Amino acid sequence: MKNHIVCILIIVLLFNISYAQELGFFTTVKNDSIHFFLNQTLEIGHGFYIEDESGKRLNETPIVAEMNPINAKMILGNFHDDFLSILKVETTEQLILKLRNDNYYGTIATLMDKRAAKVLGRYYSTSVDKKGKYNIVITNSSGKIEKQVDRIVDIKEVLPKTITDFNVEQKNNQVIATWIYPKWDGDYHDITFQFLLFRSEEKKVYTQVNDRPLFRVDGMSNRYVDTSVEMGKKYKYKIVAIDALGRSGKAAEIKIQTFDQIPPEKPQELVALVEKEKVHLSWLQNSDTDIAGYNIYRWEAESEIPDQLNSKLLPITETQFIDNTMKYSMNYYYGVSAVDLSGNVSKHSARASALVTDKTPPKPASNFSAEIIDNMVKLQWEKSPSDDVAGYFVRRGFSVEHPYKLQDDPIESTNYIDKSGKKNIMKPGQKYYYSVVAVDTMTYQSESIGVWITIPDNKPPQSPGKVKAENRNGREVMIKWNPSISRDVESYKVQRINGEYTILSNEQLSYIDKKIKKGQTVQYKISAIDTAGNESEFSISNEVLVKDVNPPSAPSFVSGKIIESSIFIIWEPVGDFDLVGYNVYRGKSQNSLGEKLNSVPITDLQFIDQSGNKDFKYWIKSVDTSGNESERSIVVTI
Numbered sequence: 001m002k003n004h005i006v007c008i009l010i011i012v013l014l015f016n017i018s019y020a021q022e023l024g025f026f027t028t029v030k031n032d033s034i035h036f037f038l039n040q041t042l043e044i045g046h047g048f049y050i051e052d053e054s055g056k057r058l059n060e061t062p063i064v065a066e067m068n069p070i071n072a073k074m075i076l077g078n079f080h081d082d083f084l085s086i087l088k089v090e091t092t093e094q095l096i097l098k099l100r101n102d103n104y105y106g107t108i109a110t111l112m113d114k115r116a117a118k119v120l121g122r123y124y125s126t127s128v129d130k131k132g133k134y135n136i137v138i139t140n141s142s143g144k145i146e147k148q149v150d151r152i153v154d155i156k157e158v159l160p161k162t163i164t165d166f167n168v169e170q171k172n173n174q175v176i177a178t179w180i181y182p183k184w185d186g187d188y189h190d191i192t193f194q195f196l197l198f199r200s201e202e203k204k205v206y207t208q209v210n211d212r213p214l215f216r217v218d219g220m221s222n223r224y225v226d227t228s229v230e231m232g233k234k235y236k237y238k239i240v241a242i243d244a245l246g247r248s249g250k251a252a253e254i255k256i257q258t259f260d261q262i263p264p265e266k267p268q269e270l271v272a273l274v275e276k277e278k279v280h281l282s283w284l285q286n287s288d289t290d291i292a293g294y295n296i297y298r299w300e301a302e303s304e305i306p307d308q309l310n311s312k313l314l315p316i317t318e319t320q321f322i323d324n325t326m327k328y329s330m331n332y333y334y335g336v337s338a339v340d341l342s343g344n345v346s347k348h349s350a351r352a353s354a355l356v357t358d359k360t361p362p363k364p365a366s367n368f369s370a371e372i373i374d375n376m377v378k379l380q381w382e383k384s385p386s387d388d389v390a391g392y393f394v395r396r397g398f399s400v401e402h403p404y405k406l407q408d409d410p411i412e413s414t415n416y417i418d419k420s421g422k423k424n425i426m427k428p429g430q431k432y433y434y435s436v437v438a439v440d441t442m443t444y445q446s447e448s449i450g451v452w453i454t455i456p457d458n459k460p461p462q463s464p465g466k467v468k469a470e471n472r473n474g475r476e477v478m479i480k481w482n483p484s485i486s487r488d489v490e491s492y493k494v495q496r497i498n499g500e501y502t503i504l505s506n507e508q509l510s511y512i513d514k515k516i517k518k519g520q521t522v523q524y525k526i527s528a529i530d531t532a533g534n535e536s537e538f539s540i541s542n543e544v545l546v547k548d549v550n551p552p553s554a555p556s557f558v559s560g561k562i563i564e565s566s567i568f569i570i571w572e573p574v575g576d577f578d579l580v581g582y583n584v585y586r587g588k589s590q591n592s593l594g595e596k597l598n599s600v601p602i603t604d605l606q607f608i609d610q611s612g613n614k615d616f617k618y619w620i621k622s623v624d625t626s627g628n629e630s631e632r633s634i635v636v637t638i
Contacts (some may be wrong), residue, residue, distance in 0.1 A: 160249030519625030547626030
């Protein structure tokens with residue numbers, strides 16, 4: 001029972017019915033009795049009556065929940081201890097509260113066992129003999145009717161529906177059963193909630209195979225994995241649907257033939273001998289009675305995945321094999337596996353090793369070519385016709401007689417891209433001789449083939465060093481930079497960002513920009529240009545604000561007066577060309593520092609101080625584009 005409940009509590013609700021919404025009830029008929037199940041647990045003290053369409057009550061007293069722990073425990077019987085364990089509560093009082101407060105658990109318990117439904121006050125059954133409308137009448141502790149729910153009830157026994165698309169298939173050493181059950185269509189007689197799966201061997205009785213309940217879950221696939229089958233036997237399976245009253249629907253049946261999936265024993269005493277530059281393998285014949293043949297495998301020295309050497313299964317009587325596809329000087333490991341009539345493959349035999357050597361240099365490669373693509377030299381050739389070639393060495397030099405290798409280990413491909421780097425510098429304009437030699441598994445080298453190629457000068461020079469820009473009193477900007485370290489630099493390109501540029505000789509490392517405006521923020525970028533016209537990346541200067549240090553003239557003819565409780569200040573304009581506005585100050589005395597009344601320079605020639613009074617002194621200062629302030633104007637007394 002415990003496992004039974006575990007599976008119930010971890011699945012979603014049995015049907016696509018919202019039990020937590022409107023109060024309602026399910027009805028089902030068995031023989032001459034009708035069974036009513038509420039879909040919710042009523043409040044404490046509330047109960048329900050069943051009325052027929054004439055208003056006659058079928059039960060004399062209301063159906064109410066059992067709140068006495070002693071009585072509830074007696075009603076639940078052996079169901080009681082299982083619920084304590086699964087719901088992780090210790091007492092009957094806690095169990096009652098858990099089932100009452102959580103409608104999910106309460107509804108599942110109601111469908112699982114009528115005894116739980118009785119404890120929750122959600123179940124009633126009686127004998128009826130005619131179809132009609134039946135009401136659920138909810139009353140409170142005072143007997144007052146709180147709510148009524150009615151439904152037309154057919155007096156007919158509705159059994160679980162037939163299961164469709166029942167199928168079983170073998171996967172590995174298991175049989176997987178799948179099936180489909182119709183979705184809940186709103187029929188409140190439908191209280192089917194689980195399935196029972198049975199299996200029988202040929203001419204034997206059925207036994208139940210599911211060790212856990214198989215619950216109906218609308219919208220989810222139904223599946224069960226049977227791990228207790230014996231491969232190679234025929235089985236029959238059948239499955240039935242069960243409802244809350246224990247009634248079953250029509251069974252669905254199907255047969256399956258399982259197949260042997262037990263591999264044979266691995267072959268024994270594999271031996272590998274090298275004769276006339278070939279590897280000869282031999283092993284003992286397997287003793288299994290259902291052997292179909294053998295497969296041969298070969299591993300390279302450090303490889304974990306082998307190559308299968310035979311394209312067809314070797315007959316059971318053939319326990320020898322010759323390998324002539326190996327490379328010289330390579331250490332190989334060999335293994336054999338047995339295959340039975342069902343296609344099961346054994347483990348590999350114990351491995352046997354072999355090493356084949358020779359002393360003949362390989363033949364050279366052919367059709368060697370070189371081309372320059374994106375400042376790289378792309379080399380291609382056709383492979384050597386020798387079977388034991390391990391790879392190729394690519395060489396480069398200033399002469400045919402004295403080349404040097406471009407890589408430490410031979411490469412297997414028949415192409416190579418030579419890139420210039422810190423350890424492999426290709427000088428622009430230099431002529432090189434490229435060659436390639438084949439090397440075999442014994443490290444013997446073939447004759448070389450090669451070609452001459454000249455490297456074009458399309459590499460840009462290094463960027464100039466640090467760039468510094470300095471403001472010169474708002475009239476000009478001096479730009480200085482450190483030279484590029486490239487030796488073929490011919491000139492420098494000086495450019496104001498988002499502005500025009502000028503070209504200077506490689507001897508000139510400074511420039512004065514006089515085409516600027518005061519108040520402007522400027523930045524410069526410098527690039528180096530080599531003798532081939534290649535231009536470097538830019539070096540960027542610091543940002544410079546073009547400004548001067550000479551303040552503008554002070555405003556004149558400053559006056560003030562009181563207008564409607566505010567101080568009104570006016571003044572004459574200042575004629576400086578870089579003027580941006582005026583700052584207004586006030587203080588309590590002629591010699592005080594005062595406070596500035598505006599946050600940004602004022603462009604008008606007047607100011608209203610709404611918080612001022614006649615006890616303050618006022619003065620004005622001019623401000624230019626460089627942020628310089630003039631001397632104060634005359635101090636005005638209101």
